Amino acid sequence: MSVLIFIDHSEGHIKKSSFEALTYGADLAKQLGTSAEGLLLGTVNDDLAALGKYGVTKINQVNNESLNNLDAQVYAKAIGEAATQTGAKVIVFSHNQNGRAVAARVGARLKAGVVTGAVALPKTDGGFVVKKSVFSAKAFANVSINSDIKVISLNPNSYKITAGEGSAAINQLNITVDAPKVKVVSVNKVKGEVPLTEAEIVVSGGRGFKGPENWGILEDLAKTLHAATACSRPVADAHWRPHHEHVGQTGIQIAPNLYFALGISGAIQHLAGVNRSKVIVVVNKDPEAPFFKAADYGIVGDVFEIVPKLTEEIKKLKGIA
Amino acid sequence: MKILVCISKTPDTTSKIAFKDNNSKFDEAGVQWIINPYDEWYALVRAIELKEKDASAVLHLITVGGADVEPIIRKALALGGDEAIRVNAQSDDRYFIAAQIAEVAKQGGYDLIFTGKETIDFNSSSVGGAVAELLDMPYISLATKFELNGTTATVNREIEGGEEVNEVSLPVVISCQKGVAEQRIPNMRGIMAARTKPLKVVEPAAVDQLTSVVSYETPPPKAGVKLVPADNVAELVRLLHEEAKAI
Numbered sequence: 001m002s003v004l005i006f007i008d009h010s011e012g013h014i015k016k017s018s019f020e021a022l023t024y025g026a027d028l029a030k031q032l033g034t035s036a037e038g039l040l041l042g043t044v045n046d047d048l049a050a051l052g053k054y055g056v057t058k059i060n061q062v063n064n065e066s067l068n069n070l071d072a073q074v075y076a077k078a079i080g081e082a083a084t085q086t087g088a089k090v091i092v093f094s095h096n097q098n099g100r101a102v103a104a105r106v107g108a109r110l111k112a113g114v115v116t117g118a119v120a121l122p123k124t125d126g127g128f129v130v131k132k133s134v135f136s137a138k139a140f141a142n143v144s145i146n147s148d149i150k151v152i153s154l155n156p157n158s159y160k161i162t163a164g165e166g167s168a169a170i171n172q173l174n175i176t177v178d179a180p181k182v183k184v185v186s187v188n189k190v191k192g193e194v195p196l197t198e199a200e201i202v203v204s205g206g207r208g209f210k211g212p213e214n215w216g217i218l219e220d221l222a223k224t225l226h227a228a229t230a231c232s233r234p235v236a237d238a239h240w241r242p243h244h245e246h247v248g249q250t251g252i253q254i255a256p257n258l259y260f261a262l263g264i265s266g267a268i269q270h271l272a273g274v275n276r277s278k279v280i281v282v283v284n285k286d287p288e289a290p291f292f293k294a295a296d297y298g299i300v301g302d303v304f305e306i307v308p309k310l311t312e313e314i315k316k317l318k319g320i321a
Numbered sequence: 322m323k324i325l326v327c328i329s330k331t332p333d334t335t336s337k338i339a340f341k342d343n344n345s346k347f348d349e350a351g352v353q354w355i356i357n358p359y360d361e362w363y364a365l366v367r368a369i370e371l372k373e374k375d376a377s378a379v380l381h382l383i384t385v386g387g388a389d390v391e392p393i394i395r396k397a398l399a400l401g402g403d404e405a406i407r408v409n410a411q412s413d414d415r416y417f418i419a420a421q422i423a424e425v426a427k428q429g430g431y432d433l434i435f436t437g438k439e440t441i442d443f444n445s446s447s448v449g450g451a452v453a454e455l456l457d458m459p460y461i462s463l464a465t466k467f468e469l470n471g472t473t474a475t476v477n478r479e480i481e482g483g484e485e486v487n488e489v490s491l492p493v494v495i496s497c498q499k500g501v502a503e504q505r506i507p508n509m510r511g512i513m514a515a516r517t518k519p520l521k522v523v524e525p526a527a528v529d530q531l532t533s534v535v536s537y538e539t540p541p542p543k544a545g546v547k548l549v550p551a552d553n554v555a556e557l558v559r560l561l562h563e564e565a566k567a568i
Contacts, residue, residue, distance in 0.1 A: 104447035108454035113531030195482030258567040301551030309554040
């Protein structure tokens with residue numbers, strides 16, 4: 001009755017959200033008095049044995065290069081098969097893009113109850129109750145999973161990664177992999193930037209920047225902090241910034257450790273995409289901007305004046321200047 | 322071509338989120354209900370566009386819920402669609418909901434099933450994938466673009482820091498988000514037509530509920546913003562470093 005953690009990867013590397021899922025799954029296994037194992041579909045360049053440091057004893061791999069592209073149907077069948085072979089009772093995913101494609105499918109396949117968007121370890125004294133984020137992060141629901149096999153997907157950036165010592169055994173699974181029906185024609189990825197959903201720090205700009213030509217000061221700040229850049233909906237709609245930077249209810253939902261909202265008023269739709277951030281800093285020249293109510297720190301001031309100063313002070317702190 | 326669009330009823334984005342009966346139920350007092358925005362703006366509108374291009378296309382809407390969902394499904398029909406199906410059951414369990422949709426879809430023989438990427442109340446992103454599994458169809462989630470050429474769909478799918486362009490043959494299940502279509506406002510003709518469009522009510526299939534909501538919680542209120550004077554940016558950086566330990 002082990003815990004099986006799905007390990008997501010892209011371009012040969014395991015994603016940070018999977019280190020989180022591995023830590024979470026290993027802690028859950030400890031709580032249940034059982035062992036935690038990882039499951040990797042496809043191939044990576046990373047050292048799989050080293051994943052033992054997150055608390056898993058074994059990494060199961062289906063070593064088949066056709067699995068390096070995601071086809072949810074093919075994945076669900078392979079994961080279901082792997083869960084049966086390894087005797088898994090709990091399967092853990094990250095609630096990232098690929099997790100959203102696969103977790104519920106695996107649940108339906110195994111007739112396992114699914115809770116997506118989990119934010120904490122389940123309560124397992126006399127039941128199995130998972131706390132999940134609902135109402136666009138305005139509340140939590142405690143959801144009981146009543147089936148024998150259980151599927152959980154963990155909200156990214158909601159569980160602290162802990163790495164200790166340890167090495168995991170590698171086990172090659174013998175699973176027949178179906179030919180994919182979904183063909184990946186091309187991948188358009190922004191090169192050399194921190195992916196928004198994986199970033200620890202996000203620097204985001206709104207209409208207060210007045211036009212796309214003024215984004216240089218924001219990018220300087222982001223670079224200094226190794227942060228990802230984001231924007232509000234009006235900015236993306238006006239094509240000042242690309243759509244994949246738009247965070248909010250209808251854009252991307254993020255939960256970084258630190259979120260800088262610069263020149264963004266803080267409409268409720270925007271907050272729905274960012275209010276899982278741990279620390280929110282707001283800079284806005286309007287003291288009545290609703291974002292100040294959701295912020296931890298704020299400066300009432302002009303972004304054109306404050307942002308370059310912020311960059312300068314952070315450079316001082318980091319000893320760059 | 323037959324298209325099925327899954328529709329959910331959700332509280333309006335600006336609704337006050339509160340709970341009652343010892344935090345076991347969502348407090349519906351004063352809540353305005355809307356079509357889940359992802360279902361309406363993206364899934365439904367894209368399906369309507371496909372039907373506008375192909376006059377022979379049949380577009381059905383489906384919802385799982387009690388009679389209280391009917392105004393919402395009529396609102397959806399006012400935008401477009403030939404008929405709606407309501408499975409008469411109430412459940413929080415995504416598997417149960419997906420299984421009801423799959424049961425109807427099996428009989429309907431749909432080429433395309435659209436859902437929104439998630440509902441804005443339960444935020445699960447689960448129903449589309451589960452429906453696809455139960456129908457043994459391919460599934461592409463978080464679509465930002467959907468084009469159809471004969472029976473081949475080209476779909477852009479969100480990935481970390483970008484997009485992947487996928488190609489798949491119908492039938493397929495797609496979860497839709499921003500980019501797939503633009504929001505539309507129903508016109509008077511649509512609203513009038515919706516009143517007489519068929520709305521079939523079917524009884525639910527016998528399906529197990531695999532999960533159940535035990536209780537709700539609201540997060541502790543924020544301590545309040547700490548304002549730093551505009552001429553002391555260094556103090557903000559100090560606080561972020563020493564107090565918040567965020568940089």
